[in-house]
Amino acid sequence: MANVIWGLATSHVPSIGAAMDNGKTEDPYWKPLFDGYAPARKWMAEHPPDVAVIVYNDHANAIGMDLVPTFAIGTADSYDVADEGWGRRQVPPVVGAPQLSEHLVRELVDSSFDIATANRLDVDHGLTVPLSVYCSEPGEAWPCTVVPVLVNVIQSPQPTAARCYEFGKAIGQAIRSFPQDSKVAVFGTGGMSHQLAGARAGLINEQFDRWFLKKIENDPEALAALTREDYVREAGTEGIEMIMWLVMRGAMSTNISRVHDAYHVPASNTAAALALFDDLGDRPETAT
Amino acid sequence: MKGKTMLDTDEQPTGSQTKARDDYLLDVEHTRQGYALNQMCGSLIRAENRARFSENEARYCDEFGLSPEQKQAVLERDWTAMMNLGGSIFYTFKLATLDKKSMQYLGGVFTGMSTEQFTEALRSGGRRFG
Numbered sequence: 001m002a003n004v005i006w007g008l009a010t011s012h013v014p015s016i017g018a019a020m021d022n023g024k025t026e027d028p029y030w031k032p033l034f035d036g037y038a039p040a041r042k043w044m045a046e047h048p049p050d051v052a053v054i055v056y057n058d059h060a061n062a063i064g065m066d067l068v069p070t071f072a073i074g075t076a077d078s079y080d081v082a083d084e085g086w087g088r089r090q091v092p093p094v095v096g097a098p099q100l101s102e103h104l105v106r107e108l109v110d111s112s113f114d115i116a117t118a119n120r121l122d123v124d125h126g127l128t129v130p131l132s133v134y135c136s137e138p139g140e141a142w143p144c145t146v147v148p149v150l151v152n153v154i155q156s157p158q159p160t161a162a163r164c165y166e167f168g169k170a171i172g173q174a175i176r177s178f179p180q181d182s183k184v185a186v187f188g189t190g191g192m193s194h195q196l197a198g199a200r201a202g203l204i205n206e207q208f209d210r211w212f213l214k215k216i217e218n219d220p221e222a223l224a225a226l227t228r229e230d231y232v233r234e235a236g237t238e239g240i241e242m243i244m245w246l247v248m249r250g251a252m253s254t255n256i257s258r259v260h261d262a263y264h265v266p267a268s269n270t271a272a273a274l275a276l277f278d279d280l281g282d283r284p285e286t287a288t
Numbered sequence: 289m290k291g292k293t294m295l296d297t298d299e300q301p302t303g304s305q306t307k308a309r310d311d312y313l314l315d316v317e318h319t320r321q322g323y324a325l326n327q328m329c330g331s332l333i334r335a336e337n338r339a340r341f342s343e344n345e346a347r348y349c350d351e352f353g354l355s356p357e358q359k360q361a362v363l364e365r366d367w368t369a370m371m372n373l374g375g376s377i378f379y380t381f382k383l384a385t386l387d388k389k390s391m392q393y394l395g396g397v398f399t400g401m402s403t404e405q406f407t408e409a410l411r412s413g414g415r416r417f418g
Binding site: 059060061064065066068082083084085086154155156157193195196197198199200201202203204205206232233237238265266268269271 | 308309311313315316318319322326327329330332333334338376377378379382385386392394395398399406410411413414415416417418
């Protein structure tokens, strides 16, 4: 049977990808951020998953305003890297895991999550930057297949934080009922506090971010209890992306341990963070 | 955390010279109002569309059915007006990218700061409210 081996929460700021693509990770601006990633990357490289379920949002690249699904899952064999208006990132195409996608879709619909499905999906920085956070030098191919899970965090009303947490729980159950032996990592992406437009542009709320980083491990219910207005006020109009971390957390078991986290301001206009959790499941904590 | 100091604050930013609203919540009414504008900006992810836009911006806007106000905002690069007329930053940023303008430049526009001031505010830990 499949199981969730770890969960990674990470910001997906495009400039983080650009810094890697353009060899700027040692620049003074970027070095502290990438130094913060190093212990997590080392651990993840030692615990490679077969499949990554990546919870993210599209940024006007594959999903326009013609049709806005609240939750959607990619079901394709592969996903092209999107040209977001400044040329494609020079990273490998993303190979899908269509059997797991199909299983997740069926199980989720049976769990009353009536999600949309996508047979064609050009994946943008929301998905590829987290992949690069996991694996900075993939060479010709990413080291795992991918199931993209899309959440609408751009058009209001976004799904509630509580619904995202429940959605994650349903995803976790579905993964654990997948009949193939498969090691699955779940990525929750976006955040932390940031706001791109309006008079509050440039907002950073470190106090809220650090509280969120702490609570996501052992008290996600406190985060699920916040309203979307709470998220917008505290974390900014784009900081509401953090509800996608709750999907990741929901997919993990209650028995997790924190491997590493890092917090850095700024990554362009955003507070950037990473939090990596080992899913112990039935295992005792010492068995890592 | 749901204590009084952070979540119940009514404080709003003051002092910046900007006509932008504090927050743009892209609710369904906003995105309906901004549909043509956002679709036009979103189309600029394709190189052939960027070329056609640059050839004749006004004609390109007309093809997408922008309102006169939206079209004027685009032609004048009035970034705040675009937001007030239903724009989404993820869409209008495609136009900014075509102009080789950064998100820090736009942040400065929305907050009444220069790009340098805005960038420095982020490097100093970001702007705090409440």
